[in-house]
Amino acid sequence: MELKVVASAGTLESSDIQIIIEPSENGIAIELESTVKAQFGDQIENVITETLKSLNVESVKVFVNDKGAIDPVIKSRVQTAVYRSAECNDYKWM
Template sequence: MEIKKASTAGTLESSDIMILLDRGDNGIDIELKSSVLYQFGDQIRAVIEQTLLEAGVHNVMVIATDRGALDCTIKARVLTALHRAVETTDYKWGV
């Protein structure tokens, strides 16, 4: 998938995460801000990266602002921002 425009998904509310995706040219670049960065930063980055790789995205800039989101919420926000960024409505949500 190719990023066509910058997009966002999520909120800055408690137990959520705000994901901003934009074009990148040097792999998957993740900037993460989180209230639980030291405890769960590696896991949050891994979920974001794995979700993007599974969707076929290899060059993207990600800015993530986490407020304690669960893995399922992180994945949902990344996929939503990705669909907006590639301007598609061909949703293939997994269970």
């Protein structure tokens, strides 16, 4: 999927995650801030990466501010940000 604009999804509320993505030319780059980074940082990055790959996004810069979100919330926020960035209204939720 081709990303066109900077887009975001999510909030900074407890148990949520804010995802901001922007188009890039240099593969997938993730900048993660999280209240649980020491315990779950690798898992959060894996969920984000796998969700991006499932949407055929190969080049993107992702800014993440996590407040303890669970995997399904992370996945849905990434999907929403990608669809917004691609300016796509044909949602194929997984």
